Amino acid sequence: MASSKQRPIAVDLFAGAGGMTLGFEQAGFDVLAAVEFDPIHASVHEYNFPFWTTICKSVTDTTGREIRAKSAIGDRDIDVVFGGPPCQGFSLMGKRNLDDDRNSLVSHFVRLVLDLKPKFFVMENVKGITIGKQKEVLHQTMETFKQQGYQVREDYQVLNAANYGVPQNRRRLFLIGCRQGWNLPDYPTALTQPPNKKSTNKKSTARKRKPAVENLLPSTPNVRDAIGDIPEVNCYPELEYRDWVMVDYGTPSFYASQLRNLVSIEDNYAYSREYNPQLLTCSRRTKHTATTMARFAATKPGKSDRISHFYRLDLKGLCTTLRAGTASNRGAHTSPRPIHPITPRCITVREAARLHSYPDWFMFHTTKWHGFRQIGNSVPPLLAQAVARQIIQSLAIIPRKPQEKYALADRELLQFKMTQAEKYQHLEVQAIARRTRLK
Structure with missing residues (x-):
C-alpha cells in the first residue's frame, strides 16, 4: 500500500x-x-x-x-x-x-x-x-x-x-x-x-486479426505537434542579435499545450515556474547562405541534404536523434542540426527543446552552440x-x-562565457581545456 x-x-x-x-x-x-x-x-x-x-x-x-x-x-x-x-x-x-x-x-x-x-x-x-x-x-x-x-x-x-x-x-x-x-x-x-509504424504482418486473404495491444496506445506526438505552433523566426529581425522575442503563438497541439503550461497535467509533480506565455526564448536565428538555403529547400522532408547530410524534418514523422557535438577540448565540433520541415533553415534551440520534451519555461545558454549541446547531451x-x-x-x-x-x-x-562561468563557480583552474586554434 x-x-x-x-x-x-x-x-x-x-x-x-x-x-x-x-x-x-x-x-x-x-x-x-x-x-x-x-x-x-x-x-x-x-x-x-x-x-x-x-x-x-x-x-x-x-x-x-x-x-x-x-x-x-x-x-x-x-x-x-x-x-x-x-x-x-x-x-x-x-x-x-x-x-x-x-x-x-x-x-x-x-x-x-x-x-x-x-x-x-x-x-x-x-x-x-x-x-x-x-x-x-x-x-x-x-x-x-x-x-x-x-x-x-x-x-x-x-x-x-x-x-x-x-x-x-x-x-x-x-x-x-x-x-x-x-x-x-x-x-x-x-x-x-510511434506514428506511421508499418505493420509487419504479411498480406493475407484470411480474416483480419484483432489489433495488437500496442496499437491501442495513443500515438507519439509528431514534428507538427511539437513545433507547429511556434511562429517563423525569420519574421523577427530581433532574433538576429538576441535569442528572445514577444510573439503570438499559433494553435497548439495537446503536446505543445503541455509544454506551454496551458493545460493541467495530473501526473506532473514538478514545481511551477513563472514565465510569460507570449515570450519565445532560445530562438536566435542561424544565418545561411543563399546556396545553402536553396539546397535545404530542395531537400524533401524525411531526406538528408546531399552536402551537409542534415536531415529535413517531416511534419508527420519523428525527429531523428538530436546529437550534442564535442566540447572545446575535443575540437568544438558541431553536430548536424535538423532542417526545419517548412522553412529552408536549421531548427532553433527552442524547436529542438520542444522535440526533446522540454517545457517552454526551461532555458538554455543564449548561444546556439551551447544550447544545442545541452539538449543533445540530455x-x-x-x-x-x-x-x-x-x-x-x-x-x-x-x-x-x-x-x-x-x-x-x-x-x-x-550568458556566461567559459572564463566568466569558471569565476562564478569559484573554480581555481580551467574546468575544460580551451581549443587550440591553428595559426
Missing part, C-alpha cells in the same frame, strides 16, 4: 543542463543535489533549479560526504541516485574505444552510488555499451554492484524516447538497481505508439519521468503535488 504523500529525495550525477533532473522532479522527486563539472552547464542547471544545490565539480574529485554536506541532504537516507556518465567512448556514432578516458567515469558513478548508499540507482548510457567489447564495461559494473549488496536488473533494456511521448527516435540504455531488501523496479511499458525529460515513476512505485509512496511557484530571474547565468 502506498504511504502518505511525500517527496522522495534524489541526486543527479553528470547533470548537464538538467534533463534527468527535470524528469525525476516531474515524477515527484526532490533532486536536492546535482553534480556537473562544466561551469556553463552547471550555471544553466542552477538557473532552472534555483531551489536545489548544483555542485560544479568533476565526479572524479567528489565524495558522497561532500555531496551531502553541500546540499540539504545531510545524513538523510537517499531514495535514488541517477546519472548518465559521458558516453562518447561507447557511442555507435563515433570510434568506440574502451581506453577512452571518458569511459572511466562509469566507475566513478559506481563509486559515488556505493558511497551515497541510496535505495535505488539508475544509470543511463548509449546503446553502444551493450554491444561488442563495450559490453564488458557494463557487465563489470553490474558485477561490482552485486558484490556490494545491490540487486541489478540483469535484463537491462534500451528504451526509445518515442515510446514515452517524445517526438524523437532516441534509444538509450537504462541500468536499474536497488539495495537488498527493496524490490527491483520494472522497466516502464510503452506509453505511446535525456528527454519525459523519458526520464517514465523511468522515475517506476522508482516511485517501488518506493510505495504517493508524490506530493507542490504548491510553491518560483521565478527564474537571474538571466546572467545563461
Whole structure:
C-alpha cells in the first residue's frame, strides 16, 4: 500500500543542463543535489533549479560526504541516485574505444552510488555499451554492484524516447538497481505508439486479426505537434542579435499545450515556474547562405541534404536523434542540426527543446552552440519521468503535488562565457581545456 504523500529525495550525477533532473522532479522527486563539472552547464542547471544545490565539480574529485554536506541532504537516507556518465567512448556514432578516458567515469558513478548508499540507482548510457567489447564495461559494473549488496536488473533494456511521448527516435540504455531488501523496479511499458509504424504482418486473404495491444496506445506526438505552433523566426529581425522575442503563438497541439503550461497535467509533480506565455526564448536565428538555403529547400522532408547530410524534418514523422557535438577540448565540433520541415533553415534551440520534451519555461545558454549541446547531451525529460515513476512505485509512496511557484530571474547565468562561468563557480583552474586554434 502506498504511504502518505511525500517527496522522495534524489541526486543527479553528470547533470548537464538538467534533463534527468527535470524528469525525476516531474515524477515527484526532490533532486536536492546535482553534480556537473562544466561551469556553463552547471550555471544553466542552477538557473532552472534555483531551489536545489548544483555542485560544479568533476565526479572524479567528489565524495558522497561532500555531496551531502553541500546540499540539504545531510545524513538523510537517499531514495535514488541517477546519472548518465559521458558516453562518447561507447557511442555507435563515433570510434568506440574502451581506453577512452571518458569511459572511466562509469566507475566513478559506481563509486559515488556505493558511497551515497541510496535505495535505488539508475544509470543511463548509449546503446553502444551493450554491444561488442563495450559490453564488458557494463557487465563489470553490474558485477561490482552485486558484490556490494545491490540487486541489478540483469535484463537491462534500451528504451526509445518515442515510446514515452517524445517526438524523437532516441534509444538509450537504462541500468536499474536497488539495495537488498527493496524490490527491483520494472522497466516502464510503452506509453505511446510511434506514428506511421508499418505493420509487419504479411498480406493475407484470411480474416483480419484483432489489433495488437500496442496499437491501442495513443500515438507519439509528431514534428507538427511539437513545433507547429511556434511562429517563423525569420519574421523577427530581433532574433538576429538576441535569442528572445514577444510573439503570438499559433494553435497548439495537446503536446505543445503541455509544454506551454496551458493545460493541467495530473501526473506532473514538478514545481511551477513563472514565465510569460507570449515570450519565445532560445530562438536566435542561424544565418545561411543563399546556396545553402536553396539546397535545404530542395531537400524533401524525411531526406538528408546531399552536402551537409542534415536531415529535413517531416511534419508527420519523428525527429531523428538530436546529437550534442564535442566540447572545446575535443575540437568544438558541431553536430548536424535538423532542417526545419517548412522553412529552408536549421531548427532553433527552442524547436529542438520542444522535440526533446522540454517545457517552454526551461532555458538554455543564449548561444546556439551551447544550447544545442545541452539538449543533445540530455535525456528527454519525459523519458526520464517514465523511468522515475517506476522508482516511485517501488518506493510505495504517493508524490506530493507542490504548491510553491518560483521565478527564474537571474538571466546572467545563461550568458556566461567559459572564463566568466569558471569565476562564478569559484573554480581555481580551467574546468575544460580551451581549443587550440591553428595559426
